[in-house]
Amino acid sequence: MTVDWAEFAFGPPMLEALNAAHLDFAASGETPPVFALAAKDSDLVYLGYESASPEGEAILVAKDSGIAGIAGLKGRKVAVARGSNAHYLLIRALASAGLDWKDIQPVYLTPADARAAFANGAVDAWAIWDFHLAVAQETAGARILADGQELVRNHEIYTSRRDFIRRHPELAKAVLEEIARTDEWARTHTAEAAELLDRQLGIGVPVLKKALARRAYGLHPVDDELANSQQNIADTLHALGLLPKPVQVSLALSATEIQP
Secondary structure: OOHHHOOOOOOOHHHHHHHHHOOOOOEEEEOHHHHHHHOOOOOOEEEEEEOOOHHHHHHHOOOOOOOOOOOOOOOOEEEOOOOOHHHHHHHHHHOOOOHHHHHHHHOOOHHHHHHHHHOOOOEEEEEEEOOHHHHHHHHHHHHEEEOOOOOOOOEEEEEEEEEHHHHOOHHHHHHHHHHHHHHHHHHHHHHHHHHHHHHHHHOOOOHHHHHHOOOOOOEEEHHHHHHHHHHHHHHHHHHHOOOOOOOOOHHHOOOOOOOO
């Protein structure tokens, strides 16, 4: 049995559900937690994060596109999921080429809709993460214009709600310990992990191997690296007017008692 992996809830809506107490734990890219913290009455708290995987997200163009570099995106339509880790990657990539957010035409689409728009040429580029990134490379020959190297950290981040953690600290600790064990197994059994994932996702073992090979493994506790990285993202987004208010990340870092 396979599932429609392209329709899985990605970071922003997942954390909206977390804030609304429809979820107790969430895993997302590095940008959605910042947007979630900017929401009214957010109760989000950080639990831990994965090692940086900057190659696990990229800005893609079609294999026959005439766009040669990030500067070539000026005036172009670029698909991106609003509030996602790829959203921040696109911001950083544009800045690296001397471009402003207003220099492109952002087209806010879910990954599934963006994939269709990219395939039929309705957009000129697509900022996206794995496994969608690997699928586009393997099935459409999409070309990487820039990945996250030297631009973003691209941490996967685990979050919960403060009230839930206070009531269930041992459960939270158990979840993190299991994530750490799974991480270590996947790091040394990439081929087997790809086969297991393909039974659920149905997108092909080669695609999954490609994505898993460029992922870094290792669960880290909440620390200064996470705090500083998240605060930099928050300050950048607020300066661009993408957050409704300033975000103080340190206020969501008080879950240290449940660290593995």
